[in-house]
Amino acid sequence: MVPLSWYLTLAAALFSIGLFGVLVRRNAVAILLGVELMLNAVNINLVAFWRYSDALTSMGGQVFAIIVFAVAAAEVSVGLALVISAYRRRNTVIADELDMLKW
């Protein structure tokens, strides 16, 4: 049987890769792809803590995993709508060039 530590390490690695994507990519859509990886890492943790807890019949971990699905759906739909809106007004999706608020 796989110990809990393996799942937590996998989730930590996935979270770090997602963080790298968020920090480094220039395209706003690619930044959102990194956010998706981070949300998935969180979900692995939630399900792992449900599976390895002593009270298996209390479904807290799985319920919150499903809530995270809803949050991810909301985040993606509004985030990509913002990117599309910015593209229509400013004709760019590079995050560095969307700097109107800096001036």
Place this chain on the structure above:
Amino acid sequence: MSEWIYVALFIAVGLIIPIGAIAAGFILGPKKPNPIKEATYECGVEPVGEAWIQFKPQYYIFALVFLVFDVEAVFLFPWAVKLGQLGLYAVVEGIIFVSILIIGLVYTWRKGMLEWL
């Protein structure tokens, strides 16, 4: 765990058949290319322009509405499985849940976003 073996088998067969078909065509077929053969196949019509163009925004709206109701179905599936053993309050909660989302569908519809321009 063991019930997933069937899913794995299904995925394996689903991968082997197309890969095998393409590989068989690649290995057995004669290769005499000419420009007309190399052209992209587009239902028999001559291809016009490039494939890498900007798409209509309507695709995004439909995918968006699909995504929202997909997540709704995820919430309603466990509710529906258990509905027979739960009382009236579960039915009322489900109706509230669905009717809140119907508002969003009505909004999208009234804005004319579901028309294919």
Place this chain on the structure above:
Amino acid sequence: MTGAQIIFIVVALYTLGSALMVVTTRNLIHAALWLVSTLFGVAVTYALMNANFIAVVQVVVYIGAIAILFIFAVMLTRKDMRDSGPQMNKNWWLGALVAVLVFAGLAFMLSGWSGFSKVAADLPSGFDSVSLLGEALVSPQAYVLPFEVASVLLLAALVGAVYVAFNRK
């Protein structure tokens, strides 16, 4: 090493490799397709944890809808899909450093925790997680409020996304 451990290692390496491709590929469509591959690996991870419903939901919602939304968004935001210019910041090494430090910090914190190498108990026979989930979602003692708030959140997302992206002046 048991069979489950070998399967886990293969799936984990596949998932992490696909995730690395997501953040490093230049072509955004390819990055979105690598995201599909990563999400599939995560779904297999859920299945390894006996969370069957979550695994199916991962395929239906993430791969079936969210990844498709990403691909549509990429198609909508460029007239010419070929990528030009660098895809990463000038100081990408700083981001890599931060990511490695975060991973090291998380691993350090977790390794000091007493429950870190816990082993799971077997599921009781006849364990029906979907029924339990349905009960938990609508029972007033459990999670009925998050259930209804999720509906409001989805409504806000739908209306907000339609308004933001397609408000014709």
